[in-house]
Amino acid sequence: MLPRRHPLFWIPSLYFAQGLPYAIVMTMAAIMYKRLGVSNEQIAWCSSLLGMAWVVKPLWSPLLELAPSKKWAIVTFQALGGACLLAAALVLRGAGFFTFSVAALALLSLASASHDIAADGLYIGQLTPRQQAMYSGWLGTFWNGGKLFVQGAVVVLAGELEARYDVRTAWAVALALPGAALLLLAAYHGWAAPADLRADPADAASRQPWRTSADVLLSFFRKPGIWLAIVFVLLFRVAEGQVQTIGRLFLIDDRAHGGLGMSTLDMGIAYGSFSTVAYIAGSILGGYFGAWRGLRLAMPVLILAMNLPTVTFCYLSVALPDNLALITAVLSAEMFGFGFGFAGLVMYMMQVVAPGKYPAAHYALGTGVMQLGLVLSTMVSGKIQASLGYHDFFIWGLLAALPSLLLTFVVALPGKPQQATLATGATP
Structure with missing residues (x-):
């Protein structure tokens, strides 16, 4: 035992x-x-x-x-x-x-x-x-x-x-x-x-956690090229942040309003079965692909894969299928693309954003920036969809992916992956 x-x-x-x-x-x-x-x-x-x-x-x-x-x-x-x-x-x-x-x-x-x-x-x-x-x-x-x-x-x-x-x-x-x-x-x-105990109170870092935090922040923002990296991380999930939220609402909304009219039970079956497996498989394969090609060559492909969900929702908003098996297959492709592409952002933060004096803390700051991009894009998605309707909104999602794709030709990307120093991944 x-x-x-x-x-x-x-x-x-x-x-x-x-x-x-x-x-x-x-x-x-x-x-x-x-x-x-x-x-x-x-x-x-x-x-x-x-x-x-x-x-x-x-x-x-x-x-x-x-x-x-x-x-x-x-x-x-x-x-x-x-x-x-x-x-x-x-x-x-x-x-x-x-x-x-x-x-x-x-x-x-x-x-x-x-x-x-x-x-x-x-x-x-x-x-x-x-x-x-x-x-x-x-x-x-x-x-x-x-x-x-x-x-x-x-x-x-x-x-x-x-x-x-x-x-x-x-x-x-x-x-x-x-x-x-x-x-x-x-x-x-x-x-x-x-069981674990708090650090010894005599330890300077334990007595003054805010001083350590200030050093973490200052060293983060003093990194060469960090501001361009922040912009890239912010924009990476702009399209996905809008489409992931509105996409689920589109699946539930009545057909009279342009949605698919799926029941809660069908949603659970579609997203809770094959789609989740596809997401995990995409995440694993995306990591191997990035390691094989190196971020410089892999990143454009990973960004395109990250926006496969938008393509799938464009199709669904035009075809409006009612076959659960077909919808589940399309949503599985959506989640596979999301998992495959998201691996690129995780590797970018590990290899470009995190290295330095405080790799774990700087990686956490990178995930915070990533989540901020997701939150801001989600915040405006409702108003944009209300103005455009579902189909045109998903077209807009494709256009919103272009800035991050163009930035791949500007930001620093390592040719060969470095060994990750972190044990945990980012929260998607």
Whole structure:
């Protein structure tokens, strides 16, 4: 039998708990609010605001150094996340459900972003470099496992319950289920996660975390070519950030409004099965492709692949198919392209943005910039779609991808991939 503190006792469950709330906030919430009759503009706006927690999380990470331990922070934020989901489930049936549920999800996003910092810190602090490399594959697998649980099992459950009860009851149960799961995971990690202690108070970095943070920020912005790199990272997901949000609303919207009119159950089947597998396969193959060709040659192809989802939605908005197998196949191509292309951004941040005095912290700043680009593009997507309609909006998505493609001929791109110094990947 494995020892109690063996990494496989806590790494898979820890990163499952990391992926689960992110998928709820950034994916499931949009589907839920669409089914509850909220407008596309409101959904896009609140989705962007909820995503801000992952943009600014590096700014409060020094405060977590004051916690009794990273294990304490992990258990606390998992329990808080579970409580937020149960609270959102309770208010969903009452008046003012939108305002109160968004407030609960906002607190969930803050708890989840804080949990990310503590979880990555525990992983890096408790494992040797060899172990970090050995178990790095488990991170992405179980992070995506949390995403699959939400997009597949939870959304399918909501679809089944919609057929038996009213929509609000169905989604209240769909929120309560992962809420209970997070509470159980908090209790489990109270036992399974390895104990760690806060740094010695006599240590200067522990006494003055903000001074270290200032040095991290200053050294980041003093890097040669960093401002062009920031622009590139910001623009990389501009098209995808708009299309991913509106695309799901298009799938649900009535055919009279230009959508496909898919049921919640069909959405869960389409996105929670083959599409998730295609995303994982695309991510793995994209990494191998980048390593094989080097970023300088691979990046244009990776950016084109990143925008394959826009092409698929252009097709769906013209053909308006009603065959679930065909729609699932098209959405699988969408997710494969997204995973394949996103690997390029992860490699760019690891090989160009992160290297230096604080590689882990600078990589975290890079992911914050990436999330900011996603949030800003999501924020405006609702108004653009309302003005253009679905088909023309997806054409606009193709045009929005051009700036990042053109920048590949300007930004510094290494010809051969360097060895990554980080154990964890970016949050998609």
